[in-house]
Amino acid sequence: xxxxxxxDLGTTNSVAAVATPTxxxxxxxxxxERIHPSVVAVPAGGGMLVGSEARLQRLAEPESxxxxxxxxxxxxxxxxxxxxxxxxxxxxxxxxINQQPIAVVRDRRMTMPEVSSHVLLYLKRNAxxxxxxxxxxxxxxxxxxxxxxxxxxxxxxGRLAGLEVLRLINEPTAAALAYGFGKxxxxxxCVFDLGGGxxxxxxxxxxxxxxxxxxxxxxxxxxxDDLDRELAEHLAERFHAHLRVDPRPHPLLMMKLQMSxxxxxxxxxxxxxxxxxxxxxxxxxxxxxxxxxxxxxxxxERMISPLVDRALTVTQxxxxxxxxxxxxxxxxxCVGGSTRIPAVRRQLAALFGREPNVRINxxxxxxxxxxxxxxxxxxxxxxxxGMAALDSVTTLAMSxxxxxxxSVALAPPARPLLLDVTxxxxxxxxxxxxxxxxxDKNLPIPIERSRVFSTARDKQTRVEIHxxxxxxxxxxxxxxxxxxxxxxxxxxxxxxxxxxxxxxxDTDGILHVRARDTASGQRRDVRLNILGAPS
Amino acid sequence: xxxxxxxxxxxxxxxxxxxxxxLELARSATLDDVRAAYHKLARFAHPDLHRTAMTPAQLEDVxxxxxxxxxxxxxxxxxxxxxAKRAPxxxxxxxxxxxxxxxxxxxxxxxxKQPPARPSSTAPGPTSSSTGAASASAGPSAAGxxxxxxxxxRAASTTSSPSRTGATAPLPIGPANAMSPRALGxxxxxxxxxxxxxxxxxxxxxxxxxxxxxxxxxLRAALAELEAR
Numbered sequence: 001x002x003x004x005x006x007x008d009l010g011t012t013n014s015v016a017a018v019a020t021p022t023x024x025x026x027x028x029x030x031x032x033e034r035i036h037p038s039v040v041a042v043p044a045g046g047g048m049l050v051g052s053e054a055r056l057q058r059l060a061e062p063e064s065x066x067x068x069x070x071x072x073x074x075x076x077x078x079x080x081x082x083x084x085x086x087x088x089x090x091x092x093x094x095x096x097i098n099q100q101p102i103a104v105v106r107d108r109r110m111t112m113p114e115v116s117s118h119v120l121l122y123l124k125r126n127a128x129x130x131x132x133x134x135x136x137x138x139x140x141x142x143x144x145x146x147x148x149x150x151x152x153x154x155x156x157x158g159r160l161a162g163l164e165v166l167r168l169i170n171e172p173t174a175a176a177l178a179y180g181f182g183k184x185x186x187x188x189x190c191v192f193d194l195g196g197g198x199x200x201x202x203x204x205x206x207x208x209x210x211x212x213x214x215x216x217x218x219x220x221x222x223x224x225d226d227l228d229r230e231l232a233e234h235l236a237e238r239f240h241a242h243l244r245v246d247p248r249p250h251p252l253l254m255m256k257l258q259m260s261x262x263x264x265x266x267x268x269x270x271x272x273x274x275x276x277x278x279x280x281x282x283x284x285x286x287x288x289x290x291x292x293x294x295x296x297x298x299x300x301e302r303m304i305s306p307l308v309d310r311a312l313t314v315t316q317x318x319x320x321x322x323x324x325x326x327x328x329x330x331x332x333x334c335v336g337g338s339t340r341i342p343a344v345r346r347q348l349a350a351l352f353g354r355e356p357n358v359r360i361n362x363x364x365x366x367x368x369x370x371x372x373x374x375x376x377x378x379x380x381x382x383x384x385x386g387m388a389a390l391d392s393v394t395t396l397a398m399s400x401x402x403x404x405x406x407s408v409a410l411a412p413p414a415r416p417l418l419l420d421v422t423x424x425x426x427x428x429x430x431x432x433x434x435x436x437x438x439x440d441k442n443l444p445i446p447i448e449r450s451r452v453f454s455t456a457r458d459k460q461t462r463v464e465i466h467x468x469x470x471x472x473x474x475x476x477x478x479x480x481x482x483x484x485x486x487x488x489x490x491x492x493x494x495x496x497x498x499x500x501x502x503x504x505x506d507t508d509g510i511l512h513v514r515a516r517d518t519a520s521g522q523r524r525d526v527r528l529n530i531l532g533a534p535s
Numbered sequence: 536x537x538x539x540x541x542x543x544x545x546x547x548x549x550x551x552x553x554x555x556x557x558l559e560l561a562r563s564a565t566l567d568d569v570r571a572a573y574h575k576l577a578r579f580a581h582p583d584l585h586r587t588a589m590t591p592a593q594l595e596d597v598x599x600x601x602x603x604x605x606x607x608x609x610x611x612x613x614x615x616x617x618x619a620k621r622a623p624x625x626x627x628x629x630x631x632x633x634x635x636x637x638x639x640x641x642x643x644x645x646x647x648k649q650p651p652a653r654p655s656s657t658a659p660g661p662t663s664s665s666t667g668a669a670s671a672s673a674g675p676s677a678a679g680x681x682x683x684x685x686x687x688x689r690a691a692s693t694t695s696s697p698s699r700t701g702a703t704a705p706l707p708i709g710p711a712n713a714m715s716p717r718a719l720g721x722x723x724x725x726x727x728x729x730x731x732x733x734x735x736x737x738x739x740x741x742x743x744x745x746x747x748x749x750x751x752x753x754l755r756a757a758l759a760e761l762e763a764r
Contacts, residue, residue, distance in 0.1 A: 207574065417583060
């Protein structure tokens with residue numbers, strides 16, 4: 001028998017878990033940690049390090065360490081946001097084929113799926129060692145706002161790690177599954193997922209084993225890393241004032257400040273003041289100095305308030321899209337380490353008029369949901385108990401319970417069913433550079449929809465179907481997805497030849513496009529060539 | 536498993552089925568009805584429930600059918616939500632369920648259903664509801680590249696906008712539009728009995744259908760037709 005792993009492949013950290021009959025068990029590192037940094041390092045001595053060992057390498061040789069690969073996976077390096085993000089990393093990024101980013105470390109060039117596959121392989125090997133069984137399948141979670149190319153690239157990473165990827169599921173959905181599985185709920189829950197690199201807000205309707213996503217909105221470049229960067233900027237200014245050297249042009253110094261910022265951030269979630277000194281800072285002239293600092297929680301909250309406001313605005317927009325009032329929500333789930341920040345929780349409580357649910361573990365709940373879904377899809381184990389609240393259900397299942405004179409035996413929880421939604425508006429280009437929307441955002445998946453189009457010119461024998469993602473009316477204002485070409489069409493007058501274009505978004509949230517000229521009835525299933533995806 | 540496969544293949548044979556038909560709903564269905572129908576079908580036909588027990592080809596059949604059901608759900612729930620937003624609910628007044636029923640049922644009522652005739656010869660119509668999308672009628676301008684497509688063909692989208700259908704165009708009406716979901720179950724069984732040539736059983740099911748939806752003129756006409764035979 002082989003195991004199916006549930007993997008939360010995060011921007012900064014990854015967590016993996018397996019569903020067992022008694023509950024969900026986490027994959028541990030050789031040192032016994034549940035949380036594994038999504039970091040890969042190529043040390044000078046050769047070989048490759050992954051996880052917490054690779055993370056330590058950041059202090060010794062920052063240019064040999066690849067982190068935050070998730071920010072670049074499946075991205076088009078020519079997109080402005082992506083280019084801007086390359087400034088924040090210590091390793092070199094070059095453009096590869098299909099405009100995809102390539103990490104260059106020492107003499108090695110690695111695509112982003114390759115980098116992520118090393119993290120997945122590390123988790124897989126640890127799981128095999130821990131459980132003594134082969135791991136061949138996995139469910140991997142992705143942010144709800146991940147694009148096609150990002151999803152395909154994540155699938156590719158799984159394949160490179162020797163895993164059959166049963167399903168990509170959205171992180172907020174996985175969190176809701178872990179929260180609601182086996183509880184027989186009938187309610188609407190909101191998932192607020194502020195992770196290391198991305199932010200998602202989702203609304204789910206839970207009815208027994210059915211988890212229906214009603215709406216999901218997110219921002220891709222908003223997460224804990226950005227909060228760290230704000231604080232690191234503040235430390236850099238102090239450094240400049242205190243030591244008369246601007247640390248900003250020096251990657252090694254900035255790296256150390258950023259790592260200190262992360263520790264200060266975590267400290268401030270528990271305490272009102274963080275005070276101390278950062279030592280071991282190497283100045284360009286070789287001198288090693290210390291930087292004393294004092295940051296209050298109030299200072300920190302002022303620095304990050306624009307970012308927190310952005311997340312809250314997105315949440316409000318998501319509720320508007322769903323047509324649901326904050327008061328109609330039964331529970332607000334906090335997912336992602338950044339939801340530990342008191343200011344975030346306070347603002348959430350203000351928006352929803354209720355305290356957010358902080359009983360779940362924000363770092364582990366996503367992997368837990370992925371493990372339950374992996375168990376379900378592989379046809380293997382459905383955990384009888386997942387979270388503490390489930391214990392009562394299974395105890396009851398052992399002994400028939402008498403209700404109103406009737407003897408009721410509670411069955412173990414049914415296999416969960418996730419009904420997720422399309423991550424973005426999908427359209428094609430028509431004449432004049434305009435777009436025609438095929439599929440809206442937030443529609444249930446899997447979904448298929450066809451539209452009929454006509455040719456624009458007389459005797460047109462070739463049709464190019466440019467697919468894009470985004471809501472803008474003009475094609476050029478949207479993000480191009482790829483191109484589909486129909487050739488050797490019969491010669492007809494303009495408008496007489498009609499082309500049926502069908503968009504299907506599968507259960508992974510990946511788009512498939514096919515086109516058919518309806519005159520000859522000839523079906524041409526042309527595969528969409530996706531920009532930025534590994535070819 | 537074979538049950539869900541035959542369900543999927545039934546819809547594969549009917550590429551022009553309406554949203555209401557796919558969801559097995561009456562025209563008068565509310566947003567709650569639509570959601571309940573979708574959840575019921577999801578629990579029956581969602582590909583995730585069948586992936587370990589089917590061949591890839593079989594699973595594709597089920598996925599294709601369920602993807603159409605999802606689209607029907609998206610279209611109908613979107614329409615109902617927009618309507619609710621435009622006009623605050625008027626709960627006392629039931630929707631006109633017979634509004635689009637054919638005035639006189641054709642003789643084909645009890646025969647296996649044919650896809651409804653199309654108002655234009657263009658093509659099988661899209662299953663989408665194309666409300667309010669900008670018509671890209673800029674024509675073959677300079678910006679239109681060699682392979683550009685013109686705007687969507689409007690004539691083919693009558694399925695989801697019956698209000699815009701011309702008087703001469705036959706309405707795409709299936710029996711699902713003309714009766715309650717419970718009555719539809721009986722009606723389908725009556726159809727099956729007719730196909731097997733058992734008119735006694737067909738009559739029985741048809742009367743049961745009428746018992747559960749006495750308002751349906753469609754059913755009463757069908758009964759009259761069957762009794763005449």
